[in-house]
Amino acid sequence: MNEILKQKANDIKLLLTDCDGVLTDAGVYYGDIGELLKKFSMRDGMGVERLRKYAGIETGIITGELSASVTKRADKLGIAELHLGAKNKPAVFNEIINRLGLQPHEVAYIGDDYNDLEVMKLAAITACPADALPQVKAQVNMVCELKGGEGCFREFAEWLIEAKNEASMYPVGQGYIILTNGRKIGKGEPAYIIAEIGINHNGSLETAKQLIDEAVAAKADAVKFQKRTPEICVPKDQWEIMRDTPWGRISYIDYKRKTEFGIAEYAAIDQYCKKLGIDWFVSPWDTNAVDFMEHFDTVIYKLASASLTDLALIQRILETGKPLMLSTGMSTVKEIETTMAYIRNFDENYPLCIAHSTSAYPCPPQELNLKMIETLAAKYPGIPVGYSGHETGLATTVAAVAMGATFVERHFTLDRAMWGSDHAASVEPGGFQRLVKDIRDVETGAGDGVKKVYDSEIGPMKRLRVNISDEYKEKPVA
Structure with a gap:
């Protein structure tokens, strides 16, 4: 340009x-x-x-x-x-x-x-x-x-x-980053709310589209999928283990192949999301998956908690230049520091945000440790910090926003009783609508921190207060 x-x-x-x-x-x-x-x-x-x-x-x-x-x-x-x-x-x-x-x-x-x-x-x-x-x-x-x-x-x-x-696409250290479509995540912006479809589509494009429809209806900002190359991600000693699935009793490697979308499905998802005006992106689990996803103009890459120590995968993502969202579940402080140092060595100003997470499915409240949001924000000032939750309720995710999370991610399903590993720890459409509404209410309710007397208070003031300041004596009741 x-x-x-x-x-x-x-x-x-x-x-x-x-x-x-x-x-x-x-x-x-x-x-x-x-x-x-x-x-x-x-x-x-x-x-x-x-x-x-x-x-x-x-x-x-x-x-x-x-x-x-x-x-x-x-x-x-x-x-x-x-x-x-x-x-x-x-x-x-x-x-x-x-x-x-x-x-x-x-x-x-x-x-x-x-x-x-x-x-x-x-x-x-x-x-x-x-x-x-x-x-x-x-x-x-x-x-x-x-x-x-x-x-x-x-x-x-x-x-x-x-x-x-x-010119300022990926400002680092300013409290926000800008996605490839120009949307900001970070300080001063509404929380970026992600409905993680993951593999909850169970290999069905029709189910994926229904989930996208429901995410749009809930007013989520983005949907996220997961992309794996089964032959790379599944250990060979597990390939032939038999498993009961919706497709019958098949080998584990065949099961993983059944749940992966290819170029045709993701092309349809890309067009569908653009038509409906919702962002979409993926968590790639291997370098081949990154190469595959570079066929599409997604807004960001998400690094799953399990991949935080996979430096080869991180390197391949960094080479794309797209913003990166790190998830920190199942990780020590040392591992987080090592990965952060690796990214900064690649590019000190690389567009980056960090998600606090605990990788238990579902995660009990006593292990959510939401104060880590504040800890990460203090440790990495200027980098947006968010929350990737796997709990069963909604209140703690809303609380994460109140505690400073600039983005939140929750697994999303049509029905928690559906077959599959992630459905039980996912939020159903009605719950996701409540989650988004409650987050927006919390953001609105936070206000600006400047004390003022609202017009709606004039009536109660005139009825209840003994001494009314001159400036309000003649002010009409709203």
Whole structure:
């Protein structure tokens, strides 16, 4: 990515776009009563949401069109800057930035036709779809690989997100890291809540999609899977041990193969998660699994507690450059220190966060040791510390957030009675919804630490207090 453009992208606060030929395919469609309609790409809609969420960039539409469907689409996506029937796009551009108090260097533009050429001269960064006119392609900073109405806006949006965050993509020692999609984990951010599906899909893609659906319904931030190469991870002396499974009585190695997803399943999961707007990633258990996962643009890698001392696996993850989440269950302080030293020797500023964990399934309350969250935060200041829990209740995970956990992870299942090793220590959909709600309530309830008298207290004050300060005597009751 061009360094000058990256610097420009850091200033962008508003992305303006033409509609016909960018957000739509430029086709002409009519409704039942002959009204002009438009065909929009769902991916472009997600681009609007992701720009707002991950880069703080709002979107505006300037178009010569007068279609009611454009208005409905803008309303659905929360686009306040909608300018239909625009005959003079440069004038509209200037009116918008003057009213919003923006400068031209804070605005990007994407268009495709002759009437976009003049307004493009005013914007800091410009782009066009793959099927734009040649004169437009010759003028813009970026020509998208996708066509209008087929995701070109989303492509440019993702470029802006990456460009805006790349310069400070992985700040270490500042209390937070930034995932590959621009999302922050750490100090000052809402807790990042992970529903670990792991292998609870039992080898079924349909079950995995149901779990993703439930995680989205619970408003989790991410789902996590596990990826193993069975021939590497299963000791050879256990390969032929027979085991009763849903597929009948088969060898242990065949059982492990049955529960592993391949390229087709993970490609489907990748598309499904992107469609639903939820992050996804995995815990790889061997270096081949990392190589496999590099086919996908996941947001982070998780190192399972069992792998904390696997330096070859850690090395392979570090070579990807993606952020790393360490889990510290079944580990001594010395082992944690050794792994941390290894990572810092690779790159002192490597993007890293640490999860306190106790690797018992399920874990009794007396072994949760949640004060380790504070201990790790004090030992590694500036590095986000979270919690990976395996208990059966919800209260202690909520307490972990109250004690400073910047992210939490719990195993997730459709039914704890399902066949499989991790289901019993997992949270069911209804429980996960309560967990997320309770965590958000705790975060909201924490407030800002500044004492104040709320409007809701004025009534009780006037009824109950003997001496009322002058500033509140005339204040109306809420």
